[in-house]
Amino acid sequence: MALALKPAGAIYTLGARLRDAMTRPFHASVPVVCIGNPTLGGAGKTPTAVAVARALATMGMAPHFLSRGYGGKLTGATDVDAKHHSAADVGDEPLLLARHAPTHVSRDRVAGARQAAAAGANVIVMDDGFQNPTLHKDVSFLVIDGAGGVGNGLVFPAGPLRAPLGGQIARADALVVVGPGAGGEAVAEEARSAGVPVLLASLRPDPAARILKGMPVFAFSGIGRPAKFLETLAGLGARIAGHRDFADHHGYRAADIAQIKTLANKSGAKTIVTTEKDYVRLDEGNDPGGRFRAGVMPVPVSLKFADPAKLADLLAPVLPAMPRPEARAQASPDPSR
Incomplete structure (x- = not known):
């Protein structure tokens, strides 16, 4: 292909x-x-x-x-x-x-x-x-x-x-x-x-995430390479009881949250974990009242x-950073990524 x-x-x-x-x-x-x-x-x-x-x-x-x-x-x-x-x-x-x-x-x-x-x-x-x-x-x-x-x-x-x-x-x-x-x-x-x-x-994961050592967790993520998050959890010593991967930047719906909760319960996990990037995609739109968010632990990482x-x-x-006159651009009409 x-x-x-x-x-x-x-x-x-x-x-x-x-x-x-x-x-x-x-x-x-x-x-x-x-x-x-x-x-x-x-x-x-x-x-x-x-x-x-x-x-x-x-x-x-x-x-x-x-x-x-x-x-x-x-x-x-x-x-x-x-x-x-x-x-x-x-x-x-x-x-x-x-x-x-x-x-x-x-x-x-x-x-x-x-x-x-x-x-x-x-x-x-x-x-x-x-x-x-x-x-x-x-x-x-x-x-x-x-x-x-x-x-x-x-x-x-x-x-x-x-x-x-x-x-x-x-x-x-x-x-x-x-x-x-x-x-x-x-x-x-x-x-x-x-x-x-x-x-x-x-x-490197936030030091607070060390509490996951030995803990059975259910992980979910929608990032470019979900395996990277699982590797981070394994490095912390967490026991991955189950996981659910989504597409990068996935917009979570109420149905997704219901599925995650069902899978987590079946896995026997003690807590649900996700990435910071996924956690900020949980809001009042898909989790009214924040009950699901309250039971999810985001795992911050720093580079x-x-x-x-x-x-x-x-x-x-870039350190001098002296102001300089703007030069007008003749830009293409498509300011893509």
């Missing part, structure tokens, strides 16, 4: 190249640090974005996040307010980002960058958008999952790549490999051969870089 779809992947690549050639990137008045990934699906971009923003904050910067708001219904530039917005409004990832720094969502990345700068950002950390040519990036990180790598190495729809890997690596300032794995090692070697620095990182000093060196170009 993958080989049969290769021609479609070639057309997809050609379309992206034409869009890039026809677009003059907009230079925002503050630096932009982009956290992207070369593939569709989960790689750890959002935890990476949080870790990068924290590093910038320790350097005296005032980072704001910018996201497309994938999965949300709001299309215009919006300041995320976790007290009033739901995942259905702005997407799940922006709700997580807003816990750490001011966050803006916008399908139009240029409008979002302008809003962030007007709101007081002196550096923008953009979650995703590496392949979007409308906004100039001062520093770009490509994030890959060490275990998953780049799959079969083919471009969508034949494979998981958003564009040919070599071209993406060439445009990146660094590659971030999250967790161990042969797939990640292979991509890291390709990056090093191209002269692109490689940063190693790992996801740690193996070499923080190397990260700091890569972020050095």
Whole structure:
């Protein structure tokens, strides 16, 4: 099937190249640090974005996040307010980002960058958008999952790549490999051969999750690679009595919640666990009164870089953050991810 779809992947690549050639990137008045990934699906971009923003904050910067708001219904530039917005409004990832720094969502990345700068950002950390040519990036990180790598190495729809890997690596300032794995090692070697620095990182669960050691749990998640969540639970010593996987960014319905409760009861689990990203997709719309949420334990994770000093060196170009005149963009009409 993958080989049969290769021609479609070639057309997809050609379309992206034409869009890039026809677009003059907009230079925002503050630096932009982009956290992207070369593939569709989960790689750890959002935890990476949080870790990068924290590093910038320790350097005296005032980072704001910018996201497309994938999965949300709001299309215009919006300041995320976790007290009033739901995942259905702005997407799940922006709700997580807003816990750490001011966050803006916008399908139009240029409008979002302008809003962030007007709101007081002196550096923008953009979650995703590496392949979007409308906004100039001062520093770009490509994030890959060490275990998953780049799959079969083919471009969508034949494979998981958003564009040919070599071209993406060439445009990146660094590659971030999250967790161990042969797939990640292979991509890291390709990056090093191209002269692109490689940063190693790992996801670490919140210390409070240690109470799960030895506990029978029922897990559910709708993320890019659900097996990653199960690996995290196993690393904590939890006993996985059962699990239910959903598609990435799955919008939970009351029927899903009823199914999860039924499966959890049958499994003999003592508690139900999920990811932070899934937990924020549970709200009054699918769980009126919050009774289900009250019995679910989210397991937060944070990303740690193996070499923080190397990260700091890569972020050095944005530290002056001197205001600069805006340069109007001649952007394509499709501000996609």
